[in-house]
Every structure is written in structure tokens, then in C-alpha cells.
Amino acid sequence: MWSLELYGCINLSIVLQVPVMSLQNVARLPPLPTIQEIIRMFGLSARKKLSQNFLLDLNLTKKIVKSAGKIDGCFVIEVGPGPGGITRPILNSGAEKVLVVEKDKRFLPSLQLLSEASKNKLDVIHGDILNFNLESVIPAEHKVAWADNPPNVHIIGNLPFSVATPLIVQWLESISTQKNAWSCGRVPLTLTFQKEVAERIIAPPKSEYRCRLSAMCQYLCDVKLKFTIPGRAFVPPPKVDVGVVHFTPKVKPLISQPFQLVERVNRHLFHLPNKLCKQSLSTLFPPHREDLICDMFELSGIGQQVRPFQLTNKDIKRLCDAYARVTDKEPDLLDYDFRDRTEAHARRHRTQTVVSALEERLLKNS
């Protein structure tokens, strides 16, 4: 039996102001202490340094799980479970098996207890999701062909903002190459982001939020902002609101070029989102090769006066295809880095300044 005395009452350094996740609300798991009690029992204070913001409101954690779609009978991977506020509704939604990947080992004992209560339906892995290949943990019976409907596998996570964005970029590359979890088919994702990042992910052309992340997410996935959560719902509350985004990988990506090429074109395109495309794309080529930008626009059929934020996903596809054709003829251009030139130029300039100062001094002394 669970009891506070058994584990000792350890400091609760966060203020709990949200509705309590009560025993009655947990339908399929046996009676368990509330998440608040778990936090207290194991001394699981949220670490600001690690951007840990817990979601303890059962209505919200259930809503996140519901927005993933039908998870009954599915294999569910949760990234960053923390004290288990989202893990519990996943277990209660009839998932066949749940695997959680948690980096902070302070959470492992409480997750282990949850695993025992779930009759080992829950597996706990101590690891860093940024370096973790999910392919090996997804059972073979859940693997389907890419063109089939998404497999009975879901990834859900409320990660720190500083992890969620690099992680989705890393995972987009895995989606494009059908590696990692996506070697098992078009595994959908339900992830939380800072609201502004969520707005960027789903931003249509001409939106003020349209950026590289919008183009990269949308060429590979159908993306939907499911709902937003006010920052005050978290413990401790972050200064910003949070968006829950659902990603379903597309059967056929909108752009058939390699991920690195698409990333490169978008990186250059959107580094000056409000300038003319001609200006933003000029950094793709050495300064004396303006002819190549003209070739790129001619091949793509896109007008040079358009601004990056106005481009549709199809326009971006045309520009990527055109860039692929231009660089097919001169593959070295794929390695061209305009900053190298700037850096080399700056270095030359610094050297020249030092040399001139030296010469001046020598002249004075002579």
C-alpha cells in the first residue's frame, strides 16, 4: 500500500494550485496516490534549470492524450514523462503497451511504481531522447509499410521548450529518411511547444509566423494545432502559453529532394523573410554567380519579386527542384558557405589592418 509515511514526506518546493488528480478519476489503474502526492513523496521539485514545468490538471493531461487520436490497443511512446501526469491517462486509455523515455533519473522510482501498478504495461527507460533510436523498442508486429495507414504506434510528449524544437527538427530528418521510429511506418506525433513555435509550425503562406520551421514541417507532415494551454496551468508556470501540435507524416513528401537540400534552400530563403526572394537566395551562390539565381528563378517559374513569407509550399518545392537542377551541374555549390567568405574577408581585413599599422610604425621609426 502507498503511504506518505512509508516514503517520508520530502520537501515540496513547488506551489500546487491546480485541481488534484484524484484516485476516483483513475479508472483502469489501481488506486494510486495523486501526482501531487507522488511529487511530495519523492521530493520531485521541478528544476527551473531543466525547464521542468509539470502539468498536473487531469482534464488537460487527458485532453493531450485524446488529441493523439485512438490509442486503444496501441504501442505508445511518451517522451519526458516526469512525474507521470500524462502517462496515467495514456495507461487509462487502453494503450496495449507504454514506453517512457526520461532523462532525469529522479523520476525513475515513481515511474517504476507506476509500472508495477500498471502490471508492467509500462516500460521505463532512462535516456536522452535526443540520442535515442526508437526503432529498436517498437515491437515488430506494429511495423507497417510507409504507404499504409499510420501504424498502431503513437509518440506523445510534453518536453522542455529547449528540447522540443531541436527534437522535432531531428525527427523531421528521420521522417524524410524513414529511420528511427519511422522505419515502422508513418508514426504520428503529439507534442507540446511554446505557443509561438506551435504557430510557426502550422503557419500558412503570408502569415506573420511563416518561417523555415513552417516549410520544413509542412513538406513532410500534415500538422494541426489541437489546442492551447495557458502557461498558468503548469507548475511552476512558464511565462508563455503552450500549443499542442499533432503531426502525421505524409505518404509522399511535398518535396522529393534530400532533406539537407530542402533545409539549405529554406534556411537561406527565410533568413530574410520579408526581403525579396532574390535577395535571400543570393547567399546560396558566390557573389560573382548571379546568373545562377536567375537560372533558379527561371527554372522554378517563381517571380523574383516575391517575398519568402508569401511563398506557398508548392512554390518552395519548385525552388528546391530548381536548386537541385542548378547544383546537379555544379555539385561543389552545395558546399558553398557565404559566411566562410565573410569570415575569410574579415580575417584578411584584420590582417591588412595589423600589417598597415605595423608599416606605419616602421615608417615613423625609420
Ligand SMILES: C[S@@+](CC[C@H](N)C(=O)[O-])C[C@H]1O[C@@H](n2cnc3c(N)ncnc32)[C@H](O)[C@@H]1O
Ligand atoms: C516540461 S517537463 C514535463 C513533465 C511531464 N510530462 C508533465 O507534463 O508534467 C519535461 C520532462 O522532460 C524530461 N526531459 C527533458 N529533456 C529530456 C530528454 N532529452 N530526453 C528525455 N526526457 C527529457 C524532463 O526531465 C521532464 O521530466
